[in-house]
């Protein structure tokens with residue numbers, strides 16, 4: 001076993017999963033990349049977690065949340081969707097790098113412990129993909145994040161509690177208004193899994209919040225009491 005490990009190290013020297021610089025085997029991401037991670041800066045909107053710049057009132061809600069109240073109570077993310085955080089998410093999602101997924105999930109679980117009232121959370125639910133998309137893409141990245149997070153927080157993971165009822169267009173280039181029309185009533189939840197419960201909803205990135213909002217609506221229609229949203233990253237305000 002030792003010889004095997006030594007040989008593997010020789011053939012594939014341990015490297016950072018983001019910048020490929022030599023890095024101890026037990027580290028997924030090297031110290032330099034970790035230091036370059038764009039943290040979500042305080043002050044943040046107390047509801048959706050977006051950074052607030054310049055003047056804000058005592059309620060500390062962003063304009064978007066005041067204009068169109070979201071169906072979820074809180075959304076938190078360890079990082080802004082930029083730099084090494086964006087790279088890690090893209091590699092995990094599109095190249096199926098599971099070690100980066102584990103590493104993202106660790107960061108998310110830490111943020112959940114620090115900033116969400118976990119005592120009342122009784123299930124972790126990933127944002128679902130349409131069945132065909134899940135099949136075509138070889139799985140659901142949100143579920144691959146939700147499982148280790150649930151394990152780490154000691155909560156049950158309920159990947160079938162939410163389902164997508166119709167195909168939705170890819171949202172990368174859509175505004176909040178277009179996005180919210182695109183995902184309106186695209187989800188349905190199983191009351192048996194969520195009624196009278198507080199749900200921790202997990203996704204990779206929170207952009208406009210339209211998807212999380214629709215998921216939270218579906219969960220509440222099925223009787224969920226509260227919905228907290230946890231994502232690996234949050235798009236900065238001016239990119240929404």
Ligand SMILES: [Zn+2]
Pocket residue numbers: 016017018019020021029030031032033034
């Ligand atoms: Zn690195």
Ligand SMILES: [Zn+2]
Pocket residue numbers: 045046047048049050061062063064065
């Ligand atoms: Zn907000």
